[in-house]
Amino acid sequence: MNYNWDFFFVIAGYENWWIKGLLVTIAYAVGTVIGGLILGVICGTLLLANRIWLTVPIHMYVELFRCTPVLVQIVWFFFALPILIQVQLPAWLAAGVGLTLYMGCFATEIFRGGIISIDKGQWQAARAIGMTYVQMMRHIILPQAIRRMIPPFVNQSVIQFKNTALLYVVAVPDLMYTGYLVVADTYRPLEVYTGVAVAYFVLLYPLTQWGKRLEARGDK
């Protein structure tokens, strides 16, 4: 095996592609994590209201998106939904919606789980001293619950970041799809996909370590 590695060959002339690919990946990761977080806070809050006409549809949404592969969701929004609604979603939107809804269902569970992990006694004690629901949430429940939500949320964000590579299937030019384009141009898959893997690793390793640290701190 004496393969002649030549990374220069797959970078030179493609700098703009790579930078764009990297930015697209980061933008999707950050955008869908934030979108999912907002969705999760909304759905999680509605679940706490304990109204059956709210909880049933939200549980259905959560289970549906949790129990199907995100790849299937992205493909469905891009190829299947347009037939139903007679409108072709652009690839970037279909993929963004799929990834956001996927993140949102986990964020919903994380948010709700964090809130209900605060023991009932403290809720009762807060109400007994005359706090309103909003005061209790703001001063007693959320400060403790948010601390517990952060580690699982960071871990889910790492998974979400990796899932952005699935943008590839609908030809959104993220890091992975850029790799595919460069391979088509250079016939150098070894350098290209190795480079792509290294780029993901460099981005995600610190985030993963941070998640681990937060988890360890939460255990104390």
Next chain:
Amino acid sequence: MTNNSNANAGEIKLELKNLKKSYGDIQAVRGLSLSVKKGQVVAVIGPSGCGKSTMLRCVNILEEPSSGMLRIGNDTIDFSVRSSVPSGSRLAKFRSRFGMVFQQFDLFAHLTAIQNVMIGMTVVQRRTDAEAEERAMSLLERVGLAETRDRLPKELSGGQQQRVAIARALALEPEILLFDEVTSALDPELVGEVLDVMHALASEGATMIVVTHEMAFARDVADWVLFMESGKVVEEGPPQEVLVAPKNDRTKSFLARYHRQ
């Protein structure tokens, strides 16, 4: 020792009439009446599951009674008439007229001892931090915990946590104190320090409803004792009568079981 004489002469502070509370098919409280005079200490005893906690939680409407009437001071609530039952911020305000202490202490885990005492004053009463801190400090001193002001609940013993919880309950200057088996979760050697604080409160003239299994405390401190069974008051009277010479067979057998232990 007890303030029997003046308590019996005092005005009626709290009155419950035919209070009922069901959870689905379970009738936890079934027609309970009771009146508490200003400065009176009422002890509530009875077997597990007879509805003592439910009754107490109905008094400050942590649980909304299914029906019946409640009067505190000049305010009357008829639970069969929806419009007379407070809700939202009026309900919150109603609850702050009571101070409640729980079996499991239930201190706010992210707040230090002094912050636990302050939070009701700053959030519910909107007092300034300085004002709240000063009063919280004097309450902590009163329960003998001035040195532990900056410790988190998990850094305190059970007895200390419960005394902080009492200080928290006193912070909003409640008209009536509700105690729900506040020494049941404590190691035996820590029970005394909590009972001492309650004893002091009683002698200072606090109006208290005390659900307890501490018969000696009920005998020495209470002005009036209720024996409950199956969600009802079966027997009531001064401690010398109910605890020493009960008339009702159910009370007799309950107390007999107690004395044997």
